[in-house]
Amino acid sequence: MATVLLRRTSASLTFLRPSLFANWLAPVATAAASLNVPRTTWNLPALGSLLELFPSIVLAVPKSKTSHSRKAMRSANKGLKDKRNITNCAGCGSVKLAHHICPNCYSQISRQFKDKKKESGDIIDLS
């Protein structure tokens, strides 16, 4: 129904071109025509890459090489921090971290248990 109407309008358009109403009919007709007819040609700007969309004033770039001094100042806070939670083990006296078990003591205890296990023949009674 709509296509029939369209054909009529396009036909009337060619007939009415020299008429008085051509000024306001023509854009309406073209708009109506463009609604339903699928166009295969698209009007796009020719893009080599997306970068062409961005004018170079937008891209951020360093103006000059960061001096050794400025670079060093920036990394002033990045040094390793000292550990303050250092204490001595109450058992062996060696240095250990606060609230952690002493690795020296644990190693000795663990080895003692493993030796005992070996002596008793690989079956430790944990009951």
Added chain:
Amino acid sequence: MAARLYSVIVLAVSSTFNSTPIMKHGVAFRKFSRTSSHRMLMLRNLVTSLFEHEQIKTTLPKARDTARLAEKIITMGKKGDNGSQTRASAFLLKPIALTKLFSTFAQRYADRPGGYTRIHKFGNRVGDNAPHAILELVDNPRDLRWELTSRAVGRELLKDKLHKKGPQRVLNEGAESASEILRQERAMDPENQGILRPKTRWNLQKILRFRNKNAVDELAKKAVDYADQLLAEPLASRALHEGSKHESPSARLPRRHAGHKRIGEERPAIVVAQGSLAPGTPPRAPGSKKPTFNMESALTEGFKHAS
């Protein structure tokens, strides 16, 4: 045309970012970056391993979640009724863990109202610097706190003996029986002045709380054995050095690491490690250097000034 497209793109990008920050206050459970089924199975495996070995090493957050679950399962084991058995057998993945739960642990923790597990922090893992922890069942045959406290007690008894008797007598006699001292310390309030440090006394009272009558004697024996070991260590290392002298004549005497606390040393670790540079150390007058005579340094480091 280009400007319009650019503004559209900017708008699209900014709308994908969430501007309001997300908080995580008061959330009870950890997710461990795993799906719910994976997480549950991992925790079940950890609890089963804990029941099987009674002492496991894992990361600290996993240990905390495992401890929570394990204590609930042990409560089930203490109840012992049919429903508890069904639920526990559905949770645990090995039959040995199930049998231990209803026999060994139910007996061991019969009088203890909760708190059947203990977590010891144990530094950081080498590969990814993850904080590690040792999770163990309290009062198990390899109880770490029992061992560490016995060592601390032994060392402090030895220090006390050295003060009162002097090194020569202690070397000849060795450390005596300490059961009587431990019984006194056990009854004492942790804040009062006694032979042991307040922290050691506190640990002593904790580990003896739910044990049987002979526990004090066992602990005393362990402490005395360790004190003898402490006495023997510098002698042994000196003997080893003498033995290897003919192979490498220029080798130095063995020294302790920086900050190692000798028996009787009162200064904190950092101060000892810093030596003469420690804050609060009075500046040494030139030419006044005297060797510090204690048993350890006499037998291990040797002295350039000793005649």
